[in-house]
Amino acid sequence: MLLTELAEKIGGTIVVDNPSANITAAYTSDLLSDVMGHCGEESALITIQNHLNAIAVATLVGNEAIVLCHSRPVPDDMKAAATREGIALVTTPLSQFAASVALQELNPSQK
Amino acid sequence: MNDYQPTILPADAGQKDDDIMAAHSLTGTKESPLVILEMLQRLRVRDVMKADGVVSVVRSDTLHFAQNLMKRNSISGVPVLEEGRLFGIVSVNIIIKALEGGYIQDPCHKHMSTSLVFLEEGMPLALAIKYFQNYTFGRFPVLDKDRKFVGIVSQRDIMRAILKELAEELARYEGKKPAAATVPFGEVSTSAYTMQQYPVVHNDLQNAGRAANEIKRLLAGAGVDKKIVRRIAVAAYELEINIAIHSVGGTLTFILDGQKVTIIARDRGPGIADIEWALRDGTSTANDWVRSMGFGAGMGLANSKRVSDKFEIKSVVPSGTTVLCEFNLKKD
Numbered sequence: 001m002l003l004t005e006l007a008e009k010i011g012g013t014i015v016v017d018n019p020s021a022n023i024t025a026a027y028t029s030d031l032l033s034d035v036m037g038h039c040g041e042e043s044a045l046i047t048i049q050n051h052l053n054a055i056a057v058a059t060l061v062g063n064e065a066i067v068l069c070h071s072r073p074v075p076d077d078m079k080a081a082a083t084r085e086g087i088a089l090v091t092t093p094l095s096q097f098a099a100s101v102a103l104q105e106l107n108p109s110q111k
Numbered sequence: 112m113n114d115y116q117p118t119i120l121p122a123d124a125g126q127k128d129d130d131i132m133a134a135h136s137l138t139g140t141k142e143s144p145l146v147i148l149e150m151l152q153r154l155r156v157r158d159v160m161k162a163d164g165v166v167s168v169v170r171s172d173t174l175h176f177a178q179n180l181m182k183r184n185s186i187s188g189v190p191v192l193e194e195g196r197l198f199g200i201v202s203v204n205i206i207i208k209a210l211e212g213g214y215i216q217d218p219c220h221k222h223m224s225t226s227l228v229f230l231e232e233g234m235p236l237a238l239a240i241k242y243f244q245n246y247t248f249g250r251f252p253v254l255d256k257d258r259k260f261v262g263i264v265s266q267r268d269i270m271r272a273i274l275k276e277l278a279e280e281l282a283r284y285e286g287k288k289p290a291a292a293t294v295p296f297g298e299v300s301t302s303a304y305t306m307q308q309y310p311v312v313h314n315d316l317q318n319a320g321r322a323a324n325e326i327k328r329l330l331a332g333a334g335v336d337k338k339i340v341r342r343i344a345v346a347a348y349e350l351e352i353n354i355a356i357h358s359v360g361g362t363l364t365f366i367l368d369g370q371k372v373t374i375i376a377r378d379r380g381p382g383i384a385d386i387e388w389a390l391r392d393g394t395s396t397a398n399d400w401v402r403s404m405g406f407g408a409g410m411g412l413a414n415s416k417r418v419s420d421k422f423e424i425k426s427v428v429p430s431g432t433t434v435l436c437e438f439n440l441k442k443d
Contacts, residue, residue, distance in 0.1 A: 033410035036345045037417070041337075049405045056320030060327060060344045062337075 001106065003065060003088050006044060010067065010092040010102045015074050018088035021064040026106035028096050032057045039063065040108060044090075046099050048072055055081040063087060067103075069096045149360045150276050151237035152314045156230050159272035160253045160262035167192040168201065170220035174209045177201045177219055190252055190260065191223050197252055197260040199223030229254050232261050235314070236269060243269075305329065305367040311354040311378075316404055319355045322363045323348035326374075333367065335440055342418035343372055346436045349411040350376035356401050358432065372438040382428035390416065390424070 001023045007014050027039035028046040032053060035045060041062035047054060050072040058066055065088035068074065074089055082089045092099050167190045168177045177189050181203060188202040201223050209215045209222060230239050230251045242251060243266055250265040307329075309322035327344040331337070347363060354361045354376055361378030383389045390412050397407025412434070416422040421437035 030405055031408050031410075032405035033349065033408055033414055035405075036348065037410060037414050041341075047405075051404065053316060053320060053404060053406075056324065056348065059324055060320070060348055061341065 003090070006065065006067075006103065007090050010090070010094050010099045012067065012090040012092040012094075014088065014090050015068075016079055016082040016087070016089035018065065018086055021088050023064045023106065025108040026067075026100065026103050028100045030096070036061060044103065044106065046096055046103070048096065050074055050078060052078055052081055054078070055085055055087060058087050059085045065090060067092055067099055069094055069099055147273070147277075148237075148312050148315075150273065150280075151240065152235050152312055153359065154236040154272060154276065155232065156234045156236065156239050156253055156264055157232035157261070159236065159268045160232070160264040161268060162262035165190065165263050168219050169193050170198055170223075171218050173216050174201065174206060174219060174222060175215045178206045178209075178215065181206070187249060190263065191219050192260055195259045197227070197229070197254065197258075199225045200227060200252065227252065230264060231256065236272070239264065240269065304369070305365075307365045309351075309363045309365075311351055311361055311363055311376075313355060313358065313360045315355055316352070316401075316406070319351050320348055322351050322365070326365050329365075330367070330372070335372075339438060339440060343374065343436075343438050346415040346418050346438075347374050349415045350374060350434055350436070352406055353411045353434075354378045356397055356406060361431070370440045372440060374436045374438075376432075376434040378431045378433075380429045380431045382430060383424075383426040383432055384428050386424055386426055 003014060003018055003021045003023070006012070006023055022042060023044050025040050025043040026046055027035065027043050029035050029039070030047050030049055032049065035047075035057050039045060039061045043061070043063050044065040044067055045054070045058055045063045046067045046069065048069050050068050052075075054066060055078060057063075066082070068089065068091045071091050071093045074091060079089065094102065166180050166184050166186070168180065170191055170193065172191075180189055181187065181201075188200050190200055191198040198220065201219050205222050205224070206215070209217065214222070228242065228246060228248070228251060230242060230253050232253050232255050239251070250263050252260060253262040253264055255261045307322075307325070309325070311319065311322070323344050326347050327340055330340045330343060347365065351363050354363065358378030359380050361376065364373075364375040364377070366373040366375070388394055391409070392413040393409045395407050395409030397409075401407040412424070415434065415436055419436040420439050421435075423435040424432065426432040
């Protein structure tokens with residue numbers, strides 16, 4: 001799934017773009033240790049963690065994009081880190097659950 | 112909360128020598144030695160502030176009274192305090208204006224600064240120093256979490272505390288041999304050998320993950336299998352976060368030796384009393400702040416162990432914990 005398509009499905013705003021993103025799965029969690037333990041590559045991470053550590057974890061697990069729920073503001077340092085690491089950032093007014101439902105086709109277990 | 116809710120300090124409370132200190136102050140903490148960085152995170156405003164014998168005035172005192180008080184005590188500002196509640200500050204500039212304007216007999220509350228910047232007693236010193244850099248004031252009032260006045264902190268107080276801590280640190284180093292920086296490992300392969308050591312600072316979640324990311328890049332650059340790289344990076348990151356959250360600080364060491372990668376996390380205390388408990392998934396002693404950042408759910412050690420081919424942990428209370436994770440790069 002392309003980033004534009006993902007953003008459209010969740011009524012999101014692309015804060016940091018990554019036109020080459022190829023998103024094949026998604027994982028929803030606010031617990032970064034859990035993300036490291038279970039999130040697959042080429043995933044979109046659906047979370048409310050709007051800080052640098054989310055970028056650090058996304059980089060480690062190979063996320064393509066981070067979806068920040070409840071329109072959480074994106075701090076400048078997070079934006080800069082995402083740009084540097086090539087990770088797309090999308091904000092959405094939806095909750096984690098609603099965003100997950102809207103992106104259900106990215107559920108890895110349904111493939 | 113009240114009609115005197117402090118917001119912004121007036122630009123007149125500075126003192127000349129404090130300004131000179133500000134110009135040479137602890138800017139560029141990034142270049143500072145690790146020991147200072149740790150100290151600035153460990154020390155809190157309450158550890159360095161002046162709490163006892165703070166001179167103050169009440170709202171009905173005259174500016175003249177405040178002037179005498181400042182002269183007697185050689186200070187450039189007094190807080191206006193009543194029963195622990197901070198109403199304002201009378202600075203030397205306010206006194207000068209009062210003398211010029213001929214209203215030195217007016218009560219303090221008519222002319223005191225009521226919009227204030229204050230520090231909270233639990234703030235790390237590193238943050239307090241930023242305040243001194245961002246504002247030109249010589250001192251800040253310190254309030255507790257209920258907004259009650261508990262003391263005053265000046266740049267001089269901070270300098271004094273840092274010098275005292277440094278002297279103690281020095282004495283510690285002189286009293287015993289410095290901790291060995293070498294790491295225990297066996298044979299050195301000639302094919303590919305890299306060792307990197309990264310300092311990890313207590314409570315510095317901002318920078319945690321740098322070591323893990325660098326290790327990841329290094330391994331990816333060396334052509335190591337992506338899945339193995341991820342396992343190593345996860346262990347490095349978890350251990351890095353653990354040092355930052357739970358210990359007083361330490362190091363993360365990375366060794367690439369032929370077909371083997373070793374990650375060693377070593378901290379300087381306080382040690383883990385019950386390792387078995389700590390290793391269990393879901394057990395944690397982390398505080399709410401750490402949890403709000405998405406850590407501290409008690410998965411760190413368990414995660415590190417799960418991704419490693421070999422895992423060892425040793426801990427001594429109170430001197431510290433060492434965790435070793437080993438990874439075989441060649442899967443058979």
